[in-house]
Amino acid sequence: MSELPTPTHEYKQGKRNAFTRFLDGVEWLGNLLPHPVTLFALLAVGIVLVSGLFGWMGVAVEDPRPAGAPNVADDGMIRAVSLMNGDGVRRIFTGLVDNFTSFAPLGVVLVAMLGVGVAEKSGLLSAAVRSMVLGAPPKLVTVAIVFAGIISNTASEVGYVVLIPLGGAIYYALGRHPLAGMAAAFAGVSGGYSANLLIGTIDPLLAGITQEAAQLIDPDYTVLATANWYFMFVSTFLITIIGSLVSIYIVEPKLGPYDASKADPDVLDEGMMQPLTDTERKGLRWSGVALLGVLAFMAMTLVPEWGVLRNAETGDRMDSPFFDGFVVWILIFFITIGYTYGRVTGSMKTDRDVIDAMSEALSALGLYIVLVFFAAQFVAFFGWTNLGAITAVTGANFLVESGMTGPVVFFAFIAICALINLSLGSASAQWAVTAPIFVPMLMLIGYAPEAIQAAYRIGDSTTNIITPMMSYFGLILAWATRYQKDLGVGTLIAMMLPYTLFFITTWSVFFYLWTFAFGLPVGPGSPTYYTP
Incomplete structure (x- = not known):
């Protein structure tokens, strides 16, 4: 096993204050849970048993979606569906394989890792990391990682499959705790999911759902994809600052110095902090040329009117x-x-080298693939039984019954969205169920759909990093165990919990100040108030 690189600065174990002891308690309780694979298997079985009980009890809630909408029952109710009867057992047996193979993150991760494996095996990633971190101020590296994580959301899942493991590699190269680097990247990618400088793929999706919900009150109301752009643009810098401060002053000191003996030997690289050779610099230069070529090709498919990858309709x-x-x-x-880097440096000479690199990359994902099998069953069973939708509607109804009408209602709204997100991880799926409740309700007490959507995105983003229901949580856990073999779910949740607490608090206050104290619009042409 290689030796840990000499740290460029020292992070000593922080003092055991009340907050640190609280995180220790969360970690201890979380690690009492079984192995993540076993946990998801037990949860899947548990969902089957609970569905049988709730189905027998006839648990149901009123569906907030309009009659005639897709998947809305004739009687307008969402009922718990039992998997403990003949139909349920048959559905489990016939759907088990499809649940696994159709689990969205699985294909994304496997395909992306084919490419990442080539870049890693050729030596490109090692050289690129060393060129970035040698001599860089440690605290500035943290800021850059969090900021890059937020921006990566423009490109959909690229942050999950590339940036988070890269954050661990960068910190390891600096002699810092690699889990702290992964935590900083995870916080930016997932905790700051809705913030961005640019309009991302999630913006038009959420805007469409919001518009449909708003038209239950006002049939002519339209919501643009840019509805939250101003607020999310500025939120990018807020989340970068908060995420960096939490990383530097809470998460990393709590983790303390890194013990390389806990890592998988395959992830430790003897040359991670060696200066670049002339050959490596030449390889990076030619890789830069190849990069420009790829970017030019990408632009040709999207920018021109005739771009083949634009929406055909x-x-x-x-x-x-x-x-x-x-x-x-x-x-x-x-x-x-x-491959360009490998050809220039001599680390890749034939197609066999590329194939071997891809094979090694996928072989490292064995634990993740096993975990995904059971996680996919749990997520599918949860959806089949309608328990997620029932939880969402019940939480929303609680807000309605509380009777709050002033701007303070948004604090409760954000908190409920954050809680619902713990069990219904998809942003679009959660909003599709809850928007028909929250949007008309808050419109009727005078708030515009655009502002409601912006508040929802805060609640949805901030708890992504502490819920195993988030699609990529298992992948992050699998990568983290490469640096700490005995890592448990509790350790990962405790490591990310400070981000959630600080994000949801500061972001909610910032939303209140932005919209109500300063009266600023959340996006171009986006009002804060609505007159019924």
Whole structure:
């Protein structure tokens, strides 16, 4: 096993204050849970048993969606569906394989890792990391990682499959705790999911759902994809600052110095902090040329009116095959620059070298694939039984019954969205169920759909990083165990919990000040108030 690189600065174990002891308690309790694979298997079984009980009890809630909408029952109710009867057992047996193979993150990760494996095996990633971190101020590296994580959301899942493991590699190269680097990247990618300088793929999706909900009150109301752009643009810098401060002053000191003996030997690189050779510099230069070529090719498919990857019907660039299939660009990108670097440096000479690199990359994902099998069953069973939708509607009804009408209602709204997100991880799925409740309700007490949507996005983003229901949580856990073999779910949740607490608090206050104290619009042409 290689030795840990000499730290460029020292992070000593922080003092055991009340907050640190609280995080220790969360970690201890969380680590009492079984192995994540076993946990998801037990949860899947538990959902089956609970569905049987709730189905027998006839648990149901009123569906907030209008009659005649897709998947709305004739009687307008969402009922708990039992999997403990003949139909349920047959559905489990016939759907088990499809649940696994159709689990969205699985294909994305496998395809992306084919390309990343080539870049890693060629030596490109090691050289690129060393060129970035040698001599860089440690605290500035943290800021850059969090900021890059937020910006990566423009390109859909690229942050999850590339930036988070890269954050661990960068910190390890600096002699810092690699889990702290992964935490900083995870916080930016997932905790700051809705913030961005640009309009991302999620914006038109949420705007469409919000518009449909708003038209329950006002049939002519329209919501644009840019509805939250101003607020999310500025939020990018807020989340970058908060995420960096939490990383530097809470998460990293709590983790303390890194013990390399806990890592998988395969992830430790003897040459991670060695100066670049002339050959490596030449390889990076030619990789840069290849990068420009890929970017030019990408632009040709999207920018011109005749771009082949624009929406064939509307010509739109955002709602287009370009972004829907962005994982293919990740594959092309890393294979191109990785192979170019390998050819120049001599680390890759034939197609056999590329194939071997891809094979090694996928072989490292064995634990993740096993975990995904059971996680996919749990997520599918949860959806089949309607328990997620029932939870969402019940939480929303609680807000209605509380009777709050002033701006303070948004604090409760954000908190409820954050809680619902713990069990219904998809942003679009959650909003599709809750928007028909919250949007008309808050419109009727005088608030515009655009402002409501902006508040929802705060609650939805901030708890992504502490819920195993988030699609990529298992992947992050699998990568983290490469640096700490005995890592448990509790350790990962405790490591990310400070981000959630600080994000939801500061972001909610910032939203209140932005919209109500200063009266600023959340986006171009987006009002804060609505007159029924």
